[in-house]
Amino acid sequence: MAYRRTPKMQGRIDAAREQILTAAHRLVAEAGYGGTAIPDVAKAAGVSTGSVYTHFPSKTALFSEVYQRAARHEIEVFREVADTKGTPRERLTQMVETFARRALAGRKLAWALLVESVNEEIDADRMRFREPYRAIIEDVINEGIKADEFVVQDAKVTSMCIVGAIVETLVRPLSRAQQADEEERLVCNLIQVCLRSAGPIMR
Amino acid sequence: MAYRRTPKMQGRIDAAREQILTAAHRLVAEAGYGGTAIPDVAKAAGVSTGSVYTHFPSKTALFSEVYQRAARHEIEVFREVADTKGTPRERLTQMVETFARRALAGRKLAWALLVESVNEEIDADRMRFREPYRAIIEDVINEGIKADEFVVQDAKVTSMCIVGAIVETLVRPLSRAQQADEEERLVCNLIQVCLRSAGPIMR
DNA sequence: TTAAGGATTGAACTCCAGTTCATTCTTTCT
DNA sequence: AGAAAGAATGAACTGGAGTTCAATCCTTAA
Structure with a gap:
């Protein structure tokens, strides 16, 4: 083995997750669910589109948590x-x-x-x-x-x-x-x- | 000119329009707007998909009338x-x-x-x-x-x-x-x- | 330093409902 | 009957949103 999840790494992951949630919250507050696309959330959170999907299985799941x-x-x-x-x-x-x-x-x-x-x-x-x-x-x-x-x-x-x-x-x-x-x-x-x-x- | 819309013809057109509206109404009452696709409406009304669009400019317009x-x-x-x-x-x-x-x-x-x-x-x-x-x-x-x-x-x-x-x-x-x-x-x-x-x- | 494991990337893909349109069928008028 | 105009057809197209994944980058442990 040559990789294990360290606290530091976990911190970054959690931080990214938080960023995404925060960004999603902000965008919902501006445009609602329907008006907010995942790529927009990604951009606002400073991560890639795909990255959103490593943190949340679907748009619905992400927004469910935001809600x-x-x-x-x-x-x-x-x-x-x-x-x-x-x-x-x-x-x-x-x-x-x-x-x-x-x-x-x-x-x-x-x-x-x-x-x-x-x-x-x-x-x-x-x-x-x-x-x-x-x-x-x-x-x-x-x-x-x-x-x-x-x-x-x-x-x-x-x-x-x-x-x-x-x-x-x-x-x-x-x-x-x-x-x-x-x-x-x-x-x-x-x-x-x-x-x-x-x-x-x-x- | 070799064609003009006669009352008889108009009657058929209106009848088809009615059929579509009735079918749409029935389907909405069964599945709601979101659960009702235009091809379904067409089938239920006994007309073609395209025909729906000669009577109504869009799905929204059709259902607006149904509502x-x-x-x-x-x-x-x-x-x-x-x-x-x-x-x-x-x-x-x-x-x-x-x-x-x-x-x-x-x-x-x-x-x-x-x-x-x-x-x-x-x-x-x-x-x-x-x-x-x-x-x-x-x-x-x-x-x-x-x-x-x-x-x-x-x-x-x-x-x-x-x-x-x-x-x-x-x-x-x-x-x-x-x-x-x-x-x-x-x-x-x-x-x-x-x-x-x-x-x-x-x- | 280096290799392996995992995270990240974002362009590309999928999916699908709404819509189109070339073709076929009908009706009207001469 | 024949030609012109319109209506009907439905398979194919389209656009956009959600999602994927091969390639890349980063982190860890040896």
Whole structure:
């Protein structure tokens, strides 16, 4: 034998892998999955096309990892907000606002993560990306029910609806930027609708 | 000159065009846009591949028309429900239920119309497909506000949210069928959430 | 220093859905 | 009937995205 993988070598490999992931992330944030070709990623990462395939078995696999990383980070942020002090109602407000504002701040990425549909595998990733948001919202709603702040309800369905409401409200702004005050209005009203969705019925 | 288009001839051309549209509709309802190739459509319509292109300039154009037709019909049904007798609250209930049940009855088609994303042009069609639903819901909400049944609100945003809520709730069931009672539960709860979204805030 | 093992390269290849077009078939009008 | 114009045909083409692989470069261990 005349070659063995040393820590130093491993470091370079890992670094290259990181470069590729970072570049892919950046390009997705600029052009979405569909608008990003592997040769572009390679160029942006400073490696060759073929090299990408020594690190990832396919485009789908690479982007799947990109999505999962971005998702994990976003969801951490979201969970932190959900865990801050305040009544369930106050926290839900914060959560919806955070979700909306972060999405609008990184439009294209949010669009890629939330709605861009490309193939079944990536679609599955997107579903998986939405699910944690839903679950966190569900928890807060259930706390609100216990605290008599929200009416007794199927928190699972309500949380689904809230995720759907947020996404639907944001789809258009995410595709093409609106006027700032228009977006402001949207976010405020979105919060109101979400609160009502979870809130008690008045008869 | 030795040829002019006679009514008889025009009839055949129109018939072929119809055949193609019908076949395309059927195939979309079975496999979605992405799962339907032009040669398949041609075969199903009993014409040649090339013939499809004498009737439609591109696959996108053909399916755009398929979508628009399906949309027009669905929206007519929806509008009828919106125009039936009853309080805004009752009507909104009927509307959500109709939307949900019709979507579940024609899963794949609903999926193609509502969420399958393929290219920008078709995406735009899908947006256009959702918009009338939203507008109809908006009208009913505004009536409800006038009737003091719903709290004063931005009905545009609420209607967006309701559309989003419905779609989000249905996405999973549309992809893979759930148990019947599970779907029943979903629809019932969905209606409740939508009513609350539009309903008055209790404080 | 040198040979072997592994990583990297990027031009070329594959694959395939959408589209084309030379040919054939139909219809119309003289 | 015959010629002209249009419609239909479907095998072949095309373009572009994802992927491959023979050649090359680098690293390690003797």
